[in-house]
Each structure stands twice: as structure tokens, then as C-alpha cells.
Amino acid sequence: MESLxxxxxxxxxxxxxxxxxxxxxxxxxxxxxxxxxxxxxGVKSHGIVRLPAYVQRVETGxxxxxxxxxxxxxxxxxxxxxxxxxxxxxAGQRAMSRAIEKARTHGAGIxxxxxxxxxxxxxxxxxxxxxxxMIGIVSxxxxxxxxxxxxxxxxxxxxxxxxxxxxxAEKPIVLDMSTSVVARGKIRHAALTGxxxxxxxATDAEGRPxxxxxxxxxxxxxxxxxxxxxxxxxxxxxxxxxxxxSCLTGDVxxxxxxxxxxxxxxxxxxxxxxxxxxxxxxxxxxxxxxRRIKGLPARDGGRIALPGEIEYDLAEKRRREGIPLDAAVVxxxxxxxKHYDIGRLE
Amino acid sequence: MESLxxxxxxxxxxxxxxxxxxxxxxxxxxxxxxxxxxxxxGVKSHGIVRLPAYVQRVETGxxxxxxxxxxxxxxxxxxxxxxxxxxxxxAGQRAMSRAIEKARTHGAGIxxxxxxxxxxxxxxxxxxxxxxxMIGIVSxxxxxxxxxxxxxxxxxxxxxxxxxxxxxAEKPIVLDMSTSVVARGKIRHAALTGxxxxxxxATDAEGRPxxxxxxxxxxxxxxxxxxxxxxxxxxxxxxxxxxxxSCLTGDVxxxxxxxxxxxxxxxxxxxxxxxxxxxxxxxxxxxxxxRRIKGLPARDGGRIALPGEIEYDLAEKRRREGIPLDAAVVxxxxxxxKHYDIGRLE
Numbered sequence: 001m002e003s004l005x006x007x008x009x010x011x012x013x014x015x016x017x018x019x020x021x022x023x024x025x026x027x028x029x030x031x032x033x034x035x036x037x038x039x040x041x042g043v044k045s046h047g048i049v050r051l052p053a054y055v056q057r058v059e060t061g062x063x064x065x066x067x068x069x070x071x072x073x074x075x076x077x078x079x080x081x082x083x084x085x086x087x088x089x090x091a092g093q094r095a096m097s098r099a100i101e102k103a104r105t106h107g108a109g110i111x112x113x114x115x116x117x118x119x120x121x122x123x124x125x126x127x128x129x130x131x132x133x134m135i136g137i138v139s140x141x142x143x144x145x146x147x148x149x150x151x152x153x154x155x156x157x158x159x160x161x162x163x164x165x166x167x168x169a170e171k172p173i174v175l176d177m178s179t180s181v182v183a184r185g186k187i188r189h190a191a192l193t194g195x196x197x198x199x200x201x202a203t204d205a206e207g208r209p210x211x212x213x214x215x216x217x218x219x220x221x222x223x224x225x226x227x228x229x230x231x232x233x234x235x236x237x238x239x240x241x242x243x244x245x246s247c248l249t250g251d252v253x254x255x256x257x258x259x260x261x262x263x264x265x266x267x268x269x270x271x272x273x274x275x276x277x278x279x280x281x282x283x284x285x286x287x288x289x290x291r292r293i294k295g296l297p298a299r300d301g302g303r304i305a306l307p308g309e310i311e312y313d314l315a316e317k318r319r320r321e322g323i324p325l326d327a328a329v330v331x332x333x334x335x336x337x338k339h340y341d342i343g344r345l346e
Numbered sequence: 347m348e349s350l351x352x353x354x355x356x357x358x359x360x361x362x363x364x365x366x367x368x369x370x371x372x373x374x375x376x377x378x379x380x381x382x383x384x385x386x387x388g389v390k391s392h393g394i395v396r397l398p399a400y401v402q403r404v405e406t407g408x409x410x411x412x413x414x415x416x417x418x419x420x421x422x423x424x425x426x427x428x429x430x431x432x433x434x435x436x437a438g439q440r441a442m443s444r445a446i447e448k449a450r451t452h453g454a455g456i457x458x459x460x461x462x463x464x465x466x467x468x469x470x471x472x473x474x475x476x477x478x479x480m481i482g483i484v485s486x487x488x489x490x491x492x493x494x495x496x497x498x499x500x501x502x503x504x505x506x507x508x509x510x511x512x513x514x515a516e517k518p519i520v521l522d523m524s525t526s527v528v529a530r531g532k533i534r535h536a537a538l539t540g541x542x543x544x545x546x547x548a549t550d551a552e553g554r555p556x557x558x559x560x561x562x563x564x565x566x567x568x569x570x571x572x573x574x575x576x577x578x579x580x581x582x583x584x585x586x587x588x589x590x591x592s593c594l595t596g597d598v599x600x601x602x603x604x605x606x607x608x609x610x611x612x613x614x615x616x617x618x619x620x621x622x623x624x625x626x627x628x629x630x631x632x633x634x635x636x637r638r639i640k641g642l643p644a645r646d647g648g649r650i651a652l653p654g655e656i657e658y659d660l661a662e663k664r665r666r667e668g669i670p671l672d673a674a675v676v677x678x679x680x681x682x683x684k685h686y687d688i689g690r691l692e
Contacts (some may be wrong), residue, residue, distance in 0.1 A: 077423040078453030078621040107424030110454045112622050135585070150650045151642035163581045173584070175577040207645035224571025231521040231653040234635075235509045238519070239481070242631045245623045249635045275424040276458050277591045285588045289580075289595045296497035299553040304496045307577040 003330070004322030005345070010036055010048055013333070013345045017051060020340035021058040022065035027090045034089040034120040039323045041311035043176075045185045046121045049329050052336050053255045054087075054118075060258040063087070063117050069094065072114075077106040080244060081113045085261045088119030088140075095268045096125040100132055103270035113266040114244035118142075118255045122162035123176035123308070129164055129270045130172050133279035136164040137269040141240040143254040143262075145184050147220040149230035152207050154220045155250035158183060159236035164308075166273070168283035170290040174308030179233035180221040187216045240265035349676070350668030351691070356382055356394055359679070359691045363397060366686035367404040368411035373436045380435040380466040385669045386661035389522075391531045392467045395675050398682050399601045400433070400464075406604040409433070409463050415440065423452040426590060427459045431607045434465030434486075441614045442471040446478055449616035459612040460590035464488075464601045468508035469522035469654070475510055475616045476518050479625035482510040483615040487586040489600040489608075491530050493566040495576035498553050500566045501596035504529060505582035510654075512619070514629035516636040520654025525579035526567040533559045533567070586611040 014032035015025075023031060031054075039047030057063035067086025071079050079098055083091035095111040102109025119125070122138040129136030142157030158178035165173040182201050190197045191213035202216035203209055210216050223229025237249045246265030253262040273282045294304050318324075334344045360378035361371075369377060377400075385393030403409035413432025417425050425444055429437035441457040448455025465471070468484040475482030488503030504524035511519040528547050536543045537559035548562035549555055556562050569575030583595045592611030599608040619628045636652055644650050664670075680690045 073621060075621065076452040076454075078618070080622050106422040106452055106454075108422075108452075108454050108456045110617060135589070147645070148639045148642065148650070150645055150648055151639065152645050153642040155639065155642065161578075165581070165584050173580070175581055177571070177574040177577060181571060224574050225523070225527060227653075228523040228570050231523060232507075234519070234639075234653065235511070235521055238511050238632065238635070242635060243481070243617075243619060243622050243628065245627070245631070248631060248638065250638060271456060271589075272424070273589060275419060275421065276426050276589050281591070282589065285591070285594060286584065289584070289588060292594065292596060293494045293497065293501065293580075296494065296499040296501065299493070299496055299498050302496055304494070307573075307580065 001327040002324040003327070005325055006322050007036055007040070007319055009345070010039070010323060013337070013342075014048060014051060016342045017055065017336055017340060018065075020342060021055050023087060024066065027087065030093045031087055031089045034092075034124045036323070037124045037315075038121045040315035040318045041121070041123070042314045043121050043311075045183060048325065048333065050118075050255065052332055055336055057117065057255065057258060062258050062261055071098070074098075077102050077108050077110060079111045081111060083113050083116035085115050085117065088117040088264060088266070091116045092119040092125045092138075092266060092268070093128075095266065096128045096136065096138065096270070099268040099270040100129060100134060103134055103272040104132070107272050107275035109270045111268045112240070112244035113268070114246035115261065116246070116264045116266055117262045118264060119266060121176060122160045123164060123174050125268060126162040126164035126176070127172070127174060130166045132270070133166050133273055133283070135166070135271040135273060136162070137271070138162045139236045139240055139267045141237045141246075141252050141265050143252045143257070144250050145221050146180055146223055146230065146233060147203070147207065148234065149223070149227040152205070156223075156230065156233040156237060157252060158221065159233040159240070161232070161236060165286060166279075166283055167286040167290060168280070170287045171306070171309055171312050173286065173290070173306050174311070176308070179229045179236065180223055182221065184221060187213045187221070191217060236267075239267040243267070347673040348670040349673070351671055352668050353382055353386070353665055355691070356385070356669060359683070359688075360394060360397060362688045363401065363682055363686060366688060367401050369433060370412065373433065376439045377433055377435045380438070380470045382669070383470045383661075384467045386664045387467070387469070387657035388660045389467050389657075391529060394671065394679065396464075396601065398678055401682055403463065403601065403604060408604050408607055417444070420444075423448050423454050423456060425457045427457060429459050429462035431461050431463065434463040434610060434612070437462045438465040438471045438484075438612060438614070439474075441612065442474045442482065442484065442616070445614040445616040446475060446480060449480055449618040450478070453618050453621035455616045457614045458586070458590035459614070460592035461607065462592070462610045462612055463608045464610060465612060467522060468506045469510060469520050471614060472508040472510035472522070473518070473520060476512045478616070479512050479619055479629070481512070481617040481619060482508070483617070484508045485582045485586050485613045487583045487592075487598050487611050489598045489603070490596050491567050492526055492569055492576065492579060493549070493553065494580065495569070495573040498551070502569075502576065502579040502583060503598060504567060505579040505586070507578070507582060511632060512625075512629055513632040513636060514626070516633045517652070517655055517658050519632065519636070519652050520657070522654070525569055525575045525582065527570055528567065530567060533562045537563055582613075585613040589613070
């Protein structure tokens with residue numbers, strides 16, 4: 001049973017909850033906006049459903065809501081932000097803003113973040129570049145889920161890559177993709193409902209292709225393109241975890257592992273298109289590319305959608321009509337609300 | 347029938363041929379080195395076998411060996427090189443060198459190239475960053491071969507991405523991957539030999555999966571990860587072709603299409619790791635990651651290889667023992683040699 005909740009109602013609920021565990025009012029809005037952006041775009045797994053996990057990380061003392069983040073290096077077109085084990089959303093917003101400032105001065109800005117936590121959806125930050133007529137490129141490492149190619153141990157994360165490109169009259173193009181064929185959550189869901197998974201999603205503990213979700217959970221997600229996706233995931237890990245000196249491949253903790261700090265690392269890049277050509281011309285060219293693709297014959301007469309377009313349209317709809325939440329999810333959220341003596345989400 | 351040819355012999359042969367069509371002695375060595383690097387690394391399709399195609403582009407007047415390349419924009423951490431329809435290898439080497447200089451000054455350097463031509467293997471340029479303790483990221487757009495997701499027209503190129511990461515005692519990690527499952531050349535080869543192709547490589551003209559290489563050649567290569575690889579290829583095209591104002595998605599010509607300039611665009615990024623942590627520490631961490639991965643249990647007891655490792659080892663072997671060339675390829679090269687009254691490749 002799902003009901004619809006307005007963005008405003010969810011935002012104020014998230015803000016109240018997260019401030020109850022100590023996140024300052026300076027930062028609670030960006031945290032709330034990031035979770036809501038995920039729900040608006042249909043990425044339920046990174047939305048408000050994760051709120052209790054963030055709360056738990058703070059309550060168990062493995063995440064620091066009042067972290068004193070600082071740029072430990074900051075020179076020219078690059079910087080390194082030490083997130084001091086604070087919220088990934090706070091670090092992410094700050095790092096991307098700095099990358100954009102640097103791109104305004106130098107044409108390009110690259111900021112790595114160390115000692116951070118789960119930051120939600122990568123496109124939330126990449127899209128910060130759009131209003132500035134910049135291209136945003138954002139990545140994060142994540143907890144082990146995928147075997148490095150040719151091995152039998154899931155050392156690599158699903159390590160997403162988000163790229164946001166401004167358009168003119170058309171909608172911006174926003175790619176936000178993990179380097180695995182599917183998210184682990186889809187396999188967990190299949191295991192819960194007892195349904196088989198399609199071939200190509202995962203391998204079992206011996207590295208054999210499997211359609212049994214329980215065997216898949218003991219094994220590895222499949223990277224996109226085999227050795228290619230595995231290599232890409234490794235490169236994301238190097239740019240996010242190794243370059244930031246946050247932790248080595250395989251050491252990032254999941255959001256629900258409260259045995260210690262997650263030590264997540266991120267990578268943010270902003271690129272000012274006006275350093276290459278007038279922004280207006282670039283955006284007209286992007287419009288032309290979008291129209292050219294949408295003018296092609298469609299496979300099976302289906303809809304042709306550019307990366308991020310379906311999410312953009314869904315977000316518009318949900319901003320108007322509300323975000324659907326399952327009653328079970330709302331109940332979980334209200335357990336948290338009760339604990340902190342906060343008004344229920346109704 | 348294959349015979350072995352030393353690097354020196356091939357290099358001097360390539361230099362003589364390409365200087366015969368007007369490439370200056372200042373640039374012929376880098377052109378030769380790029381082709382040889384491909385053959386050394388086992389990427390035959392981008393090696394000396396392509397020499398006649400480059401010659402033909404010059405002879406038919408669609409490529410300019412004496413192109414007056416210049417940086418039409420060059421400020422801060424970014425630049426735009428107009429290759430003036432010259433050799434992609436000359437533009438590539440120059441653009442990557444500039445990106446490295448910029449990274450030394452600003453921490454990061456990003457150079458886009460417009461009006462260029464086929465530049466060989468992307469890793470050749472990305473690897474220029476390694477000796478400088480920098481990370482190199484290089485992309486190029488390429489001629490249409492892949493349907494944008496959901497469409498039936500191969501507008502996208504196989505648009506490769508190369509990322510080179512310096513290591514300490516271990517070999518550097520060098521990823522060089524196209525965004526398609528396989529190269530079109532593999533399908534052409536299967537069509538010639540009349541062998542079926544594996545499922546997942548390509549679709550026919552109606553977008554249906556096919557194992558018939560002739561049907562595949564009328565259709566589309568499959569992108570890695572479906573909608574993900576398609577999106578990634580589009581982003582490469584935007585960074586290379588659109589940002590450089592070279593041409594729109596779908597307009598790049600193949601190396602053998604002599605109906606006009608290819609209008610290829612490239613993208614080069616160098617990132618100075620010492621702006622984030624001491625280079626020595628970074629390289630030690632990369633070594634540790636490599637050893638960690640190589641220490642994992644292997645699937646099927648096979649070899650565990652990091653991206654670029656097999657190519658690195660093959661290059662070492664071929665540098666010692668020579669590069670194998672098929673007699674038919676050598677004969678084609680000698681037809682060119684005879685035309686220019688150059689000593690045969692024996």
C-alpha cells in the first residue's frame with residue numbers, strides 16, 4: 001500500500017529527524033534534498049528509505065554529524081576535502097561547490113574527498129554544475145560487491161559514475177550509472193520474493209553464472225561488459241579512494257555496517273564549457289544532438305529517451321503529485337520519529 | 347604465414363612511408379610510435395595494418411599532412427587545439443603534452459581537440475602521463491557503429507576511454523576500452539570466415555539480437571551494459587566532438603571514408619597526483635591495490651591480470667622478439683612502398 005507525500009512534507013520530516021541526531025541546520029537541508037532528489041528521480045534505494053540507516057550510523061558513533069570538514073589541500077584547479085567522517089551529502093555539496101568555483105577561475109576544477117560516508121546519488125552533485133553552464137562529473141567508491149575480473153572475491157564496489165551536461169531548450173543529459181549490470185538491491189529483492197534473476201546479473205561463489213538470487217548473494221554482481229566494467233570500477237576506486245588517501249580497494253564499509261567509519265572516497269569534476277566555446281553555442285549543439293537522437297527510428301516503436309530524461313520527467317510529476325511511499329517504509333520512519341519525539345509522517 | 351619484424355625495422359619503414367606523403371620529420375616518429383605501440387600491445391587493428399589507410403587519406407586530399415595546428419583557446423587549466431585536419435597522432439601527442447604542462451602548473455589539465463583524424467590507440471596518449479606521476483584520461487569519438495539505446499540507427503561510435511594510473515614497483519594500470527562489447531573488426535572478420543558470432547555482440551537492422559555476422563554488419567554493435575554503455579558512449583562523444591565544436595554525434599567519418607575530412611574530436615586530461623598526496627605514497631597504494639587483487643582466489647585457477655597487464659607483458663616480449671605480421675599485410679605494405687619507391691619491408 002503506497003501513499004503520496006509532498007516534497008515539502010518529506011523535507012521537513014527528514015530535516016527534523018536528522019537534526020535530532022545532531023546535524024546542524026546549516027546542513028540538514030542539503031541532506032534532505034539529496035534523499036528527496038533520489039525519490040523524485042525514482043531511485044528509491046537512495047531515498048528516504050535510507051534515513052534510518054544514516055540515523056543508526058550516527059547513534060552507533062561510527063559517523064560524526066558535527067564533523068569539522070576541511071580542505072587539507074587546495075591549490076590551483078584541485079583540492080582535497082577531508083570529510084572527517086561526516087555526512088557524505090555535506091561533503092559532496094561542499095566539494096562540488098569548490099570544484100565549480102575552481103572551474104570558474106581555472107576552466108576546470110577537480111576535488112577529491114576522503115574519510116566520507118555514503119553520499120546518496122552521484123547525479124545530485126553532478127547536476128549542481130548545470131546552472132553554471134558547466135559539465136559535472138562525479139564518482140564515489142562503495143562497499144565490495146563485485147569480483148575484480150578473473151577473481152572470486154567481491155573486492156570492488158558498484159562504483160557509480162555520473163555525468164551531467166547542460167542543454168539549451170532541451171532537458172540536460174544526466175547519466176548516472178553503476179559499473180555493475182544491476183544493483184545488489186535488485187538481487188536482495190528477488191531473494192525475498194523467491195523469484196529467479198535473469199542470466200547475466202550475477203555469479204555464484206564459484207564464479208559461475210546463476211539465476212538463483214540466494215547463490216548470487218554469496219557471489220558477485222556482474223560488471224557491465226565483463227573485463228571492461230571491472231576495469232572501470234577499479235579506476236573509479238582509484239580516483240575516489242586511493243587518490244584521496246581514504247582507503248584501499250575493498251575497505252569501504254556498507255551503510256549498515258556499524259563496525260567502524262565507512263571511509264568512503266569521492267571524486268568531483270566541473271568543467272566550464274565557455275573555455276572551449278560560447279556556452280550558448282555548446283547548449284545549442286547539445287540540443288541538436290538530443291533532437292537528432294530522438295528523431296531516429298525507435299526500436300519496437302518504443303520511446304527514445306536520453307540519459308536522465310525519464311528521471312527528469314518522473315521528478316516533475318512527483319514534484320506536482322507527491323512521492324509514493326510504501327506503508328511499511330512510512331512505519332519504519334515513524335518508529336524513528338517516535339524515538340526522537342518528532343511528529344509522525346502522515 | 348606470419349614473420350617477426352623488429353620495432354626498429356617497422357619504425358623506419360613507417361617513417362619513410364609517411365614522410366613520402368608529406369608528414370614532416372618532426373612528427374613522423376610519433377606517428378610511427380603510435381602505430382607500433384598498438385602492434386606491441388596486441389591491438390593489431392590499430393597498428394601498421396592501418397598505414398595504407400592513412401596514406402590514402404592524404405593522397406585523396408581529405409587529410410592534411412602539413413596541417414598548421416594551433417591552440418585556438420589556451421587559458422588556465424584548459425585548452426582547445428584545432429588540428430586543422432592533420433594527423434590525429436600529431437594532435438594527440440601535442441594535446442596530451444599540453445594537458446601535462448597544465449597539470450604541472452594547475453594540478454589538472456584538460457585539452458579538447460577539434461578537426462582531427464583517427465589517432466590510433468587512446469592509451470598511447472594516456473600513458474604519456476605515467477612518467478610524470480600523473481593520471482592520464484583520454485577519449486576520442488569515432489565513426490557511427492552503435493545505436494543510441496532504444497533506436498535503430500548506429501549514430502554512436504565505439505568511443506573508447508583510456509585511463510592510465512602510475513604504480514611504484516608494479517606495472518602501471520592502463521585501462522583502454524571501447525564502449526561497445528566488441529570492435530566492429532571482429533564482426534567483419536567473422537563475416538569473412540563465415541563463422542557465427544556469440545550472442546550479445548550485435549543486433550541486426552531491426553534491433554534483434556543476431557549471431558549472423560552479415561546481419562550484424564547491417565545493424566549495430568551492442569554497447570556494454572545496454573543503456574549504460576550507450577550513455578557512456580554519448581558522453582564521450584559530447585566531451586570529444588561537441589565540446590570541441592568538431593562535429594555532432596554521428597558525423598565522424600571512418601578512416602576509409604575518403605569523401606571528406608573525418609572531423610574527429612578528442613579529449614585529454616592529466617591529473618597531478620602530488621596535488622592530493624605525495625606521489626610516492628600514491629604509487630605505493632596503487633601497488634598495494636594491485637597486490638591485493640592478485641592475491642585473491644582466481645576463477646577457474648586462471649591468471650589474474652590488472653587492466654593493461656597482458657598488453658604490457660606482450661609489449662615486452664615483442665620488443666625483444668619482434669612483432670608478428672601476416673605475409674598478406676606485409677604484401678599490402680610493400681605495394682605502398684613500391685609506389686613511393688621506398689625499400690621493401692622484408
